[in-house]
Amino acid sequence: MSRYLVDKFLFTVDRDPALVERYREDPVGTVAWWEAEEANRLLSCIADERSTWLAFDDAERAALAGHDYRALFALGAHPFLTLTLFIAMFERDHDEPLGFQREYAQRLADFSLPYPDIAT
Amino acid sequence: MAELVAVIASTHHPFYYRASTATGDDRPPFADEWVRKIEAFRETLTRARPDVLVMVGSDHFHQLWLDNMPQFLVGKAPFYDANWYNEEREFGLPRMTLAGQEDLSAHVLRHGLDAGFDLAFSNELRIDHSITCPIITLRPQADLPIVPVYTNIFAPPLPQPSRFVQLGRTIRELVESWPSDRRVAVIGTGHLSLELGGPRQFGPHGPDPEFDQKAVGWIAGGDIEECLAEVSLESLHAPGNATHGFMDFMLMMGVAGEGQKADYVDTYDLFHTMEAYFTWYPGGIDGE
Numbered sequence: 278m279s280r281y282l283v284d285k286f287l288f289t290v291d292r293d294p295a296l297v298e299r300y301r302e303d304p305v306g307t308v309a310w311w312e313a314e315e316a317n318r319l320l321s322c323i324a325d326e327r328s329t330w331l332a333f334d335d336a337e338r339a340a341l342a343g344h345d346y347r348a349l350f351a352l353g354a355h356p357f358l359t360l361t362l363f364i365a366m367f368e369r370d371h372d373e374p375l376g377f378q379r380e381y382a383q384r385l386a387d388f389s390l391p392y393p394d395i396a397t
Numbered sequence: 398m399a400e401l402v403a404v405i406a407s408t409h410h411p412f413y414y415r416a417s418t419a420t421g422d423d424r425p426p427f428a429d430e431w432v433r434k435i436e437a438f439r440e441t442l443t444r445a446r447p448d449v450l451v452m453v454g455s456d457h458f459h460q461l462w463l464d465n466m467p468q469f470l471v472g473k474a475p476f477y478d479a480n481w482y483n484e485e486r487e488f489g490l491p492r493m494t495l496a497g498q499e500d501l502s503a504h505v506l507r508h509g510l511d512a513g514f515d516l517a518f519s520n521e522l523r524i525d526h527s528i529t530c531p532i533i534t535l536r537p538q539a540d541l542p543i544v545p546v547y548t549n550i551f552a553p554p555l556p557q558p559s560r561f562v563q564l565g566r567t568i569r570e571l572v573e574s575w576p577s578d579r580r581v582a583v584i585g586t587g588h589l590s591l592e593l594g595g596p597r598q599f600g601p602h603g604p605d606p607e608f609d610q611k612a613v614g615w616i617a618g619g620d621i622e623e624c625l626a627e628v629s630l631e632s633l634h635a636p637g638n639a640t641h642g643f644m645d646f647m648l649m650m651g652v653a654g655e656g657q658k659a660d661y662v663d664t665y666d667l668f669h670t671m672e673a674y675f676t677w678y679p680g681g682i683d684g685e
Contacts, residue, residue, distance in 0.1 A: 281463055284463060285463070288458055288462065288463075291483055292459075292481070292482060292483060294482060294486075319464065320462065320464060321464075321465075346594075350594065350595070355458070355552070355594075356593055356594025356595055356638060356639075357457065357458065357551070357593050357594055357639065358458060358594075359594050360593055360594035360598070361483060361487065364487060365483065365486055365487065375599050375668075378598060378599040379599055381594075381598070382595070382596050382597065382598045382599055382600075383596075385595060385596040386596045387596075388595070388596050390634060390635060391634060392595060392634070392638055395553065396553040396554065397463055397552070397553075
């Protein structure tokens with residue numbers, strides 16, 4: 278399990294306008310590319326100094342590739358990161374103000390306290 | 398020595414800027430009353446005639462990240478650029494640049510370290526809406542130099558609530574021992590009950606109005622000990638999954654002092670979260 282790596286995916290995609298669009302349009306391809314090329318990039322270092330050990334497990338890869346924010350919540354992805362990125366991708370598809378945010382809450386409605394641990 | 402002329406604690410609602418500037422059909426029905434409340438709150442800072450602002454907030458995974466996460470960080474730079482692409486995208490926040498009060502940053506760091514807080518520092522910090530929202534609400538001309546202080550309320554493991562209170566007390570001591578004739582206001586923002594990315598988000602009120610009522614009472618009354626007796630890292634999950642931001646209010650209670658009743662208190666019950674505004678004048682207000 279690499280909760281940290283899931284958060285790193287959400288973090289690095291959310292801060293890049295081009296990647297937000299790419300992930301919206303092609304989630305499977307974007308997740309595969311990111312895991313192969315970006316997952317081990319140490320953010321403040323040159324490419325040659327990349328890490329050697331980071332990879333998603335199958336459930337994490339499937340949740341990201343499926344745009345499955347409910348599964349991401351269950352896996353303990355940081356809920357702020359998930360929410361922010363998914364608003365950026367899907368709020369535009371809803372006519373009502375906050376329509377996406379409320380649908381999001383509804384899809385998580387059967388979670389009760391304690392929520393999944395988000396510690397990394 | 399410098400004078401602490403105002404202590405201000407506030408929620409930071411990133412939707413205020415857009416709501417307050419919207420016109421016509423885009424203007425939400427709650428905007429006019431919200432603007433009225435903010436302008437009254439702003440006057441409480443203006444009256445104190447500050448020269449310098451110490452701004453306490455929390456980075457929302459913008460510059461600070463899990464590969465190198467500080468618990469408490471002080472900015473020390475001549476300038477701070479502000480707001481991020483995803484805040485422009487989601488909230489319509491403008492880009493800003495604020496001047497830094499670098500000698501006060503140096504004082505806070507040196508003497509904060511000596512007082513037992515192993516503060517991280519940043520010489521190039523792009524600040525986010527936890528600090529720019531109160532600039533927009535309280536000092537929209539953005540003309541005063543700042544010292545940004547970031548706390549980790551976001552990425553566990555977090556410091557204990559008592560540590561936030563202690564840091565607030567220490568910040569007050571550091572401001573009051575700064576060899577300067579400047580007038581300093583300390584402004585900090587946090588949250589009452591709040592849920593982000595969970596099943597209780599974006600409801601008609603904050604996720605836990607009962608907690609909010611209690612929290613406003615603690616802050617307004619300066620009831621630090623009562624608050625500490627009831628609040629823990631574990632208990633803060635119950636009112637909403639982002640409620641650990643309340644610890645920044647606890648920090649500000651530490652700045653204001655045990656038993657110090659706020660001189661100004663206001664709240665506004667909005668969808669998603671309750672707004673809350675508090676001002677203390679440690680030395681009173683000139684001529685009043």
